[in-house]
Amino acid sequence: MNRAGAHGRPVAGDVLRLASVSKVYDKTGIPVTALKSVNLSLAPGTFTAIMGPSGSGKSTLLHCASGLDQPSSGEVYIAGQQMTFGNETELTRFRRGRIGFVFQQFNLLPSLTVRQNITLPSRLEGKRVDRQRLEAVVERVDLLHRLDHHPAQLSGGEQQRVAIARALVSNPKIIFADEPTGALDTHRAAEVLDLFDQAVREFGQTVIMVTHDPIAASHADLVLFLVDGQIVDEMARPNPATVAEEMARLGEEVARRHARSES
Numbered sequence: 195m196n197r198a199g200a201h202g203r204p205v206a207g208d209v210l211r212l213a214s215v216s217k218v219y220d221k222t223g224i225p226v227t228a229l230k231s232v233n234l235s236l237a238p239g240t241f242t243a244i245m246g247p248s249g250s251g252k253s254t255l256l257h258c259a260s261g262l263d264q265p266s267s268g269e270v271y272i273a274g275q276q277m278t279f280g281n282e283t284e285l286t287r288f289r290r291g292r293i294g295f296v297f298q299q300f301n302l303l304p305s306l307t308v309r310q311n312i313t314l315p316s317r318l319e320g321k322r323v324d325r326q327r328l329e330a331v332v333e334r335v336d337l338l339h340r341l342d343h344h345p346a347q348l349s350g351g352e353q354q355r356v357a358i359a360r361a362l363v364s365n366p367k368i369i370f371a372d373e374p375t376g377a378l379d380t381h382r383a384a385e386v387l388d389l390f391d392q393a394v395r396e397f398g399q400t401v402i403m404v405t406h407d408p409i410a411a412s413h414a415d416l417v418l419f420l421v422d423g424q425i426v427d428e429m430a431r432p433n434p435a436t437v438a439e440e441m442a443r444l445g446e447e448v449a450r451r452h453a454r455s456e457s
């Protein structure tokens with residue numbers, strides 16, 4: 195069980211806590227339950243991967259935990275502060291400074307330089323960018339020589355490193371990464387995963403990442419496995435072979451379950 199255990203008991207100092215978070219999509223009149231009373235707690239300075247078969251609720255979990263979407267019920271806490279799902283302005287304010295994002299498609303602004311992209315969230319907040327932090331982060335992602343370039347002049351891997359620097363520079367409580375290596379070749383993917391490792395070890399960052407890739411997941415301290423909207427298993431000290439095996443096992447279990455419900 196993850197740190198909160200089956201009952202979602204709070205653990206002092208958690209960076210992320212989900213208490214009985216459920217999500218039902220009901221726009222079309224046919225309700226789809228994507229998350230079923232999920233409890234989860236993450237300690238600071240940890241790297242967690244979320245895996246599961248297609249449609250198991252990984253993206254929904256990431257979106258509800260990061261305030262990109264609103265749970266149907268349950269509570270989300272970031273560093274002890276409850277996320278209030280009032281209006282978009284309130285949520286944006288809550289996320290700023292607390293939450294960093296890294297997406298599969300990088301989401302950089304093409305008209306801005308690398309430096310401007312990295313510092314944009316702080317500038318939107320009206321905060322001065324800490325020069326020392328900026329330098330340390332840019333050096334760590336090895337982009338010092340590219341600060342005045344535009345995203346179109348960079349490779350995919352370099353663009354993702356800009357996105358990671360952007361997420362790191364404001365020193366958020368937690369970084370949510372959605373398939374961050376999905377658009378990269380193996381070599382670039384490894385570089386990006388090493389950066390997450392270093393962000394956790396050197397900067398004490400907390401990272402939670404959705405991935406389909408057992409190799410990417412094996413960089414995490416802990417892998418959580420989702421099936422039908424529930425965390426059904428977890429694996430500490432994962433390696434690519436054990437993660438792939440577990441995914442195969444869960445895939446077979448889901449296929450059997452669906453075959454039974456159809457017969």
Ligand SMILES: Nc1ncnc2c1ncn2[C@@H]1O[C@H](COP(=O)(O)OP(=O)(O)OP(=O)(O)O)[C@@H](O)[C@H]1O
Pocket residue numbers: 219220221226227228246247248249250251252253254255
């Ligand atoms: N906006 C929506 N409206 C209705 N149903 C949705 C919506 N978004 C997701 N779902 C459903 O919720 C369930 C979980 O979806 P989710 O995208 O979270 O899964 P996932 O594990 O991230 O899938 P994948 O690995 O294929 O990206 C699925 O059954 C999906 O069809």
